[in-house]
Amino acid sequence: MSRSEPLLCIEDLVIKFKVRGQTIEVIRGLSLKLYRGESLAIVGESGAGKSVLAKALIGALDKNGWIDSGRIIYEGMDIAKFQAEDDWLKIRGREIAMVFQEPMTALNPLKTIGNQVEEAIVLHEGYRGRDARERAIKVLENAGIEDARKLYKKYPHELSGGMRQRVVIAAALACRPKILICDEPTTALDVTIQAQILKLLNRLQEEYKLTILFISHDLGVVAKVADRVAVMYCGKIVEAGSVKEIFYNPRDPYTISLLSKLPYI
Amino acid sequence: MMNSGYSYWNSTIRAFMKNKVSLFFMALMAVFIVFIIIQPYLPNQKSPNVIYVDDTTGLQLINMPPGREFWFGTNSIGQDMWARIWSGTRTSLFIGIIVALWENAIGLIIGVIWGYVRRLENIITSIYNVINNLPRVIILILLAYTMKPGVLTMIFTMCITGWLDTARIVRNIVVIIRDREYNIASRILGTPAYRIIYRNILPYLVSVLVLKATLSIPAAIGYEVFLTYIGLGLPLSIPSLGNLINEGRGYITVPSLRYQLMIPAMVLSIITVSFYAIGNAFADASDPRNHF
Amino acid sequence: MIYIGADCMDKKEIILEVKDLKVEYGKGKKRFTAVDGVSFSVYKGETFGLAGESGSGKTTIGRAILRIVETKGGAIVFNGIKISGKIDRKLDRELKRSIQMVFQDPMASLNERAKVDYIVSEGLYNTKKYIDEFHRRKKVEKALLDVGLLPQHADCFPHEFSGGQRQRIGIARAIIMEPELLILDEPTSALDISTRYQIISLFKALKEKLNLTYIFITHDLSLLRSIADRIAVIYRGKIVELADTERLFKNPIHPYTRALLSAIPVPDPVVEKNKVLYIYNPLLYNNPPRLVEVEEGHFVLRD
Numbered sequence: 001m002s003r004s005e006p007l008l009c010i011e012d013l014v015i016k017f018k019v020r021g022q023t024i025e026v027i028r029g030l031s032l033k034l035y036r037g038e039s040l041a042i043v044g045e046s047g048a049g050k051s052v053l054a055k056a057l058i059g060a061l062d063k064n065g066w067i068d069s070g071r072i073i074y075e076g077m078d079i080a081k082f083q084a085e086d087d088w089l090k091i092r093g094r095e096i097a098m099v100f101q102e103p104m105t106a107l108n109p110l111k112t113i114g115n116q117v118e119e120a121i122v123l124h125e126g127y128r129g130r131d132a133r134e135r136a137i138k139v140l141e142n143a144g145i146e147d148a149r150k151l152y153k154k155y156p157h158e159l160s161g162g163m164r165q166r167v168v169i170a171a172a173l174a175c176r177p178k179i180l181i182c183d184e185p186t187t188a189l190d191v192t193i194q195a196q197i198l199k200l201l202n203r204l205q206e207e208y209k210l211t212i213l214f215i216s217h218d219l220g221v222v223a224k225v226a227d228r229v230a231v232m233y234c235g236k237i238v239e240a241g242s243v244k245e246i247f248y249n250p251r252d253p254y255t256i257s258l259l260s261k262l263p264y265i
Numbered sequence: 266m267m268n269s270g271y272s273y274w275n276s277t278i279r280a281f282m283k284n285k286v287s288l289f290f291m292a293l294m295a296v297f298i299v300f301i302i303i304q305p306y307l308p309n310q311k312s313p314n315v316i317y318v319d320d321t322t323g324l325q326l327i328n329m330p331p332g333r334e335f336w337f338g339t340n341s342i343g344q345d346m347w348a349r350i351w352s353g354t355r356t357s358l359f360i361g362i363i364v365a366l367w368e369n370a371i372g373l374i375i376g377v378i379w380g381y382v383r384r385l386e387n388i389i390t391s392i393y394n395v396i397n398n399l400p401r402v403i404i405l406i407l408l409a410y411t412m413k414p415g416v417l418t419m420i421f422t423m424c425i426t427g428w429l430d431t432a433r434i435v436r437n438i439v440v441i442i443r444d445r446e447y448n449i450a451s452r453i454l455g456t457p458a459y460r461i462i463y464r465n466i467l468p469y470l471v472s473v474l475v476l477k478a479t480l481s482i483p484a485a486i487g488y489e490v491f492l493t494y495i496g497l498g499l500p501l502s503i504p505s506l507g508n509l510i511n512e513g514r515g516y517i518t519v520p521s522l523r524y525q526l527m528i529p530a531m532v533l534s535i536i537t538v539s540f541y542a543i544g545n546a547f548a549d550a551s552d553p554r555n556h557f
Numbered sequence: 558m559i560y561i562g563a564d565c566m567d568k569k570e571i572i573l574e575v576k577d578l579k580v581e582y583g584k585g586k587k588r589f590t591a592v593d594g595v596s597f598s599v600y601k602g603e604t605f606g607l608a609g610e611s612g613s614g615k616t617t618i619g620r621a622i623l624r625i626v627e628t629k630g631g632a633i634v635f636n637g638i639k640i641s642g643k644i645d646r647k648l649d650r651e652l653k654r655s656i657q658m659v660f661q662d663p664m665a666s667l668n669e670r671a672k673v674d675y676i677v678s679e680g681l682y683n684t685k686k687y688i689d690e691f692h693r694r695k696k697v698e699k700a701l702l703d704v705g706l707l708p709q710h711a712d713c714f715p716h717e718f719s720g721g722q723r724q725r726i727g728i729a730r731a732i733i734m735e736p737e738l739l740i741l742d743e744p745t746s747a748l749d750i751s752t753r754y755q756i757i758s759l760f761k762a763l764k765e766k767l768n769l770t771y772i773f774i775t776h777d778l779s780l781l782r783s784i785a786d787r788i789a790v791i792y793r794g795k796i797v798e799l800a801d802t803e804r805l806f807k808n809p810i811h812p813y814t815r816a817l818l819s820a821i822p823v824p825d826p827v828v829e830k831n832k833v834l835y836i837y838n839p840l841l842y843n844n845p846p847r848l849v850e851v852e853e854g855h856f857v858l859r860d
Contacts (some may be wrong), residue, residue: 007593045749045751046749104813190610191610191776191777191778192817192820194820194822219750219824220821221822224829224830225827258750258751259824261750261753262750273670361613379604445665446666447666447667449625450666450679450727450730451668453623453653453657454657454734455653455684462671465670
């Protein structure tokens with residue numbers, strides 16, 4: 001892991017929301033660096049603003065939220081300044097892709113899964129027709145779906161939660177993005193399925209040379225996946241460091257309190 | 266934490282008051298209804314059914330345009346349009362409100378039983394399917410044809426099938442809510458079914474019901490207009506918006522006589538738009554997410 | 558960590574016995590066996606853990622004990638009296654007091670339109686276990702204090718509270734009935750880490766204070782390690798292993814238990830990154846499998 005130029009650099013980001021007439025600051029001057037090839041985990045409890053941050057990185061903030069100040073530098077561009085959908089379309093999917101917690105929100109219940117993966121491929125890579133189909137099947141198989149050809153024609157609700165998440169991951173990686181953001185991707189899954197998905201992500205990261213931004217509230221999951229960890233509290237990063245530093249030598253009181261609340265096996 | 270000052274109804278009313286457009290329509294309807302109730306008792310009002318005759322010629326004062334004597338003019342047989350319009354609106358609104366009340370009361374009761382009592386679910390679903398598959402229009406036509414034309418007949422025919430929609434909407438909501446954890450909790454605590462329905466389920470139905478009820482009124486008037494259009498409405502001696510629109514329909518090509526269609530049509534439009542606006546505003550206001 | 562094992566207690570009084578419980582859902586072709594011949598006993602005063610993933614049937618067992626779900630076969634015996642199947646009204650009413658439940662989702666388990674006062678006293682209204690209005694209100698206030706809330710919270714509405722506080726309201730609602738047995742159905746799964754910790758501490762305190770017995774249903778085995786005395790691991794409607802907590806963790810025998818344990822992410826980077834994942838392939842039993850006692854108090858499902 002080279003400590004060279006960061007791939008993504010967030011500087012003093014401030015995001016505000018208008019809720020019932022009042023303006024509230026959800027992200028309060030957040031700074032974070034994401035280096036190429038690493039797996040960075042953002043840990044925090046609900047309300048810390050993790051999902052808001054993730055959505056801001058792909059331009060999917062809710063309509064009543066906006067970036068008030070700060071920069072998000074990616075490949076020399078400040079994507080925090082992006083307003084037009086067109087700008088985001090160049091980044092989303094192709095450069096930065098996202099996997100959500102609830103696979104059903106990412107998948108269209110009315111389309112077959114094969115169709116949806118193909119769609120991503122056609123959109124971002126320009127394959128057509130049978131080429132796109134073959135590529136989609138390959139991508140699905142690579143995500144651990146063995147009967148990809150058979151499952152191609154199935155609809156999302158016919159698959160189990162773990163399978164759906166594999167489909168979502170496959171679709172996200174179909175376009176070979178540089179950064180994959182995972183927002184609590186395994187929280188809704190059973191523990192054994194979670195373990196499989198995490199293993200899959202590890203393997204895919206090596207294979208595709210991905211940089212992963214992993215958001216979770218589960219410290220066990222973080223211990224498994226992360227190279228570096230950033231602890232988030234009330235819209236700010238309170239501590240960041242290598243995964244060993246954070247777990248074995250935490251310095252911030254919030255981090256310490258979080259670690260102390262865990263039932264250890 | 267201090268004492269909660271939150272009251273669902275207070276917040277709903279407050280949210281409703283914020284919507285100036287619907288307040289306007291509400292005020293409009295209030296004034297409107299008061300007016301049409303007191304209209305016959307105002308001075309110088311004419312009777313809707315009397316045929317007016319010119320004193321000098323002895324001829325009926327037919328098709329006179331709106332003027333000083335007859336504010337809305339007269340129709341093709343010399344009756345005062347002003348009196349007829351308001352009499353007709355009274356009748357139509359009366360039918361509309363009664364039908365709306367009935368539809369929603371019966372629809373609510375049946376919908377709740379249908380959704381909550383699992384043993385009766387299949388039976389009621391079958392009944393619903395049978396009645397629903399018969400086109401409502403055909404039933405209306407058959408009944409209106411066989412029974413003597415009149416206000417009660419109108420009300421009866423619309424009430425026979427009108428409850429179906431409300432029942433289905435209520436039932437769908439009940440089915441979704443009945444298995445939510447707080448309802449299971451109530452069952453485990455031994456709460457009897459009637460109290461679960463009253464305290465846990467009914468509050469969530471109120472806003473849907475009010476919306477449905479406010480929209481039922483213009484819908485009922487619309488049905489009445491439709492039945493009149495096909496000749497199965499009220500007799501001509503009982504003016505209604507349907508009758509008036511039907512009468513005026515023939516004159517659409519004659520510019521000078523168009524008022525006989527425009528005026529009742531405009532009244533109908535105002536009523537419909539007002540109730541839609543009020544109903545929608547109330548539905549929004551009663552959604553707890555819009556409170557504060 | 559203090560280890561309280563069942564064999565520390567000399568007098569093992571059984572408060573609940575589940576005997577060969579079978580629960581089915583659906584009709585005809587779509588019939589699905591959620592609980593397939595489950596048997597276990599719960600001792601008075603213990604915390605009995607029921608661990609399984611989704612579809613294992615653990616929630617169904619809890620609901621069958623509370624009589625929300627019909628049982629297809631087997632029996633549930635509470636304090637020596639059969640409570641499954643048809644029972645008379647008096648027993649039914651008595652059970653509403655003796656066995657209560659705390660639910661998973663604090664956002665869905667409270668009636669948004671009712672005041673906390675009503676929510677907490679709902680059971681009291683049903684069983685009329687209070688003398689007058691003043692007495693009832695006093696009971697509500699005591700229950701709120703017991704769970705760490707304030708008496709004036711009784712006049713507030715659920716949406717004014719956080720997830721953790723709402724869960725406390727749900728607990729107050731259950732304990733005000735003065736139950737003997739509390740079924741906890743994933744009571745902390747929807748909560749944050751810190752809140753989870755507080756609620757677990759609350760459960761431990763309440764158990765001591767009010768002489769409760771818990772059946773703790775969850776998918777989180779690591780959570781059970783900190784609170785449960787004995788644990789039954791459930792897979793697809795069958796108990797695959799049953800043992801004292803520490804024995805289960807130190808010596809898991811059934812392959813599913815081992816797969817489950819290895820899958821749980823440990824908040825320790827070195828351990829986690831070097832861990833080998835144990836995959837469970839559903840066993841095919843040659844004969845009808847039974848629970849075999851491999852060592853004292855430790856049962857494993859085998860042919």
